[in-house]
Amino acid sequence: MKNLHKFLFSGAFLAALCATPGCKGVLDEKPYDFYAPENLYKTQEDAEAAITGVYSEFTDIGNYDYFVKPYWEWLSEDEDHVAGASFALGGVGAGNYQGDYKTERMYKAPYVTILRANSVLERVPAIQMDEVVKKRILGEARFLRAWAYFNLVRLFGPVPLRTEVLKSVADTNIPRAPVADVYRLIISDLTQAETDVPYQGETGAPTIGRANKGAVQALLTKVYLTMGSGSLVGSLTVQGGTDNGFYTYPKDVVKGYDGFNSRNYYTLARDEAAKLIASTKYSLFNNYMDLWQKANDNRVEHIFMVQTQPGSAIHGMYTSSFFTAPSLGGRGYLYMDDNFYHSFQRRLDTRILDGVTHVWFENNAANPNYQFYPREDSVIYSVVPGSTRLASFNNKAHIKKYFYPGKPLPPSNGESLDATNYPLLRYADVLLMFAEAENELNPASPAARDALNQVRRRSNATAPAAFFDLSAMNQLQLRSEIFAERGRELHFESNRRFDLIRWGVYLQAMNKIGTSAQSVNKSRDPKTLLLPLPVNEIASSPAITQNPGY
Numbered sequence: 001m002k003n004l005h006k007f008l009f010s011g012a013f014l015a016a017l018c019a020t021p022g023c024k025g026v027l028d029e030k031p032y033d034f035y036a037p038e039n040l041y042k043t044q045e046d047a048e049a050a051i052t053g054v055y056s057e058f059t060d061i062g063n064y065d066y067f068v069k070p071y072w073e074w075l076s077e078d079e080d081h082v083a084g085a086s087f088a089l090g091g092v093g094a095g096n097y098q099g100d101y102k103t104e105r106m107y108k109a110p111y112v113t114i115l116r117a118n119s120v121l122e123r124v125p126a127i128q129m130d131e132v133v134k135k136r137i138l139g140e141a142r143f144l145r146a147w148a149y150f151n152l153v154r155l156f157g158p159v160p161l162r163t164e165v166l167k168s169v170a171d172t173n174i175p176r177a178p179v180a181d182v183y184r185l186i187i188s189d190l191t192q193a194e195t196d197v198p199y200q201g202e203t204g205a206p207t208i209g210r211a212n213k214g215a216v217q218a219l220l221t222k223v224y225l226t227m228g229s230g231s232l233v234g235s236l237t238v239q240g241g242t243d244n245g246f247y248t249y250p251k252d253v254v255k256g257y258d259g260f261n262s263r264n265y266y267t268l269a270r271d272e273a274a275k276l277i278a279s280t281k282y283s284l285f286n287n288y289m290d291l292w293q294k295a296n297d298n299r300v301e302h303i304f305m306v307q308t309q310p311g312s313a314i315h316g317m318y319t320s321s322f323f324t325a326p327s328l329g330g331r332g333y334l335y336m337d338d339n340f341y342h343s344f345q346r347r348l349d350t351r352i353l354d355g356v357t358h359v360w361f362e363n364n365a366a367n368p369n370y371q372f373y374p375r376e377d378s379v380i381y382s383v384v385p386g387s388t389r390l391a392s393f394n395n396k397a398h399i400k401k402y403f404y405p406g407k408p409l410p411p412s413n414g415e416s417l418d419a420t421n422y423p424l425l426r427y428a429d430v431l432l433m434f435a436e437a438e439n440e441l442n443p444a445s446p447a448a449r450d451a452l453n454q455v456r457r458r459s460n461a462t463a464p465a466a467f468f469d470l471s472a473m474n475q476l477q478l479r480s481e482i483f484a485e486r487g488r489e490l491h492f493e494s495n496r497r498f499d500l501i502r503w504g505v506y507l508q509a510m511n512k513i514g515t516s517a518q519s520v521n522k523s524r525d526p527k528t529l530l531l532p533l534p535v536n537e538i539a540s541s542p543a544i545t546q547n548p549g550y
């Protein structure tokens with residue numbers, strides 16, 4: 001099975017060929033170096049190898065796909081809280097999606113996952129093997145297919161639904177399914193997976209790092225929450241703009257979500273989150289910075305993470321290089337916007353007190369040019385620790401979430417991979433999703449406030465960072481505070497753009513900033529609510545149409 005990650009099965013191979021124009025001519029050639037289904041799916045070991053192959057797309061550096069870099073970089077660049085190097089934010093970060101290789105990968109990589117999952121779902125049922133293991137493998141495949149479609153529908157809107165292994169070129173030319181149909185498949189997959197996949201530690205549970213029942217429940221909560229908020233009519237107060245003020249925007253119903261019943265889906269979201277909370281399988285780390293210790297991967301609060309392997313040439317990510325200060329081994333290309341930093345409680349909230357690098361050097365250890373941040377705390381940070389040397393102010397709030405201790409400084413010609421696991425679902429997110437859903441169903445209820453406060457207390461944020469008193473909030477105020485807390489707690493974890501979009505305030509929040517004080521262009525037009533489909537996809541599949549404006 002050593003070549004499994006190359007061409008897992010004929011369906012994935014066919015899909016790769018048909019992603020380019022003229023695939024008919026390519027199909028005339030004899031394919032090599034892949035396992036045909038009749039040769040692969042025979043034993044329980046084959047089934048385990050196949051589901052491992054579905055996960056492998058996440059961090060296959062050979063394909064440079066998905067979570068190695070495109071996914072989190074794209075989503076980190078296109079939101080209101082980010083600042084960074086001009087080269088990093090001049091494309092996607094300025095609303096220019098076409099022509100950026102990451103945009104195409106955001107479409108194609110999920111379909112590789114989907115096709116691999118489809119093969120598992122189609123072939124594994126016929127294998128004579130342990131039935132508990134079989135159910136778990138099929139549940140994992142459904143979870144991964146649902147995750148891929150959830151990303152696709154949120155980014156591209158209507159997309160082709162592929163639920164079977166491709167058997168001919170004609171199978172690739174199918175039209176885009178309505179948003180409601182995509183969500184119907186996602187919910188079907190996840191509700192079945194919730195039955196089939198045990199919690200970690202239970203009989204038949206998957207190995208650590210793979211999707212267990214907790215991951216299924218957390219993702220299903222997020223799906224229901226997205227449908228509930230996307231179809232809600234109301235308003236939301238967002239902190240931002242060039243003055244970092246508080247602006248209340250009318251909330252738009254997201255296109256394609258108008259047929260959903262907001263209250264019904266919020267009820268489902270709250271109840272699903274409540275099940276996960278009641279399981280007591282997860283809790284918050286006592287200290288916020290414990291989240292980012294390598295020894296704590298896949299533990300306590302981490303429900304589902306992208307897995308990396310230290311020292312591996314295949315599995316790794318570039319998160320540390322992009323987000324970490326130069327003196328800690330990174331390049332520091334992306335960092336907190338100054339206004340966003342100042343939405344936290346200064347000198348109190350550990351997410352910026354301990355989670356941001358306040359003194360660093362920009363070049364090399366032999367000739368360090370020390371910098372500090374923020375300007376108003378120059379008395380504390382301008383003197384380099386352990387010396388009398390002064391640092392100069394630099395308007396960059398480098399985060400420490402993906403700091404990888406012991407990593408050497410990057411080579412002069414580029415970044416370097418590291419073994420930093422990337423969080424996709426964690427317990428703090430579940431608490432905030434519960435708080436949001438509960439507040440929409442029972443405005444400003446004690447249960448909603450308690451779930452929010454659990455997250456805030458962990459970071460020592462004892463008083464609200466916004467302009468109102470937490471204990472006396474009405475529904476709109478608590479809604480807005482939960483939304484703001486999601487931004488503070490989950491920053492640079494690929495959630496913010498999705499939150500802005502599902503709440504229907506993406507255009508308002510971005511255009512209120514325009515060009516930020518750090519010279520980042522945030523202005524957006526309506527076409528940026530969705531991404532453009534790859535040109536090759538449109539050219540090779542006449543039934544597929546492009547999104548408006550592209």
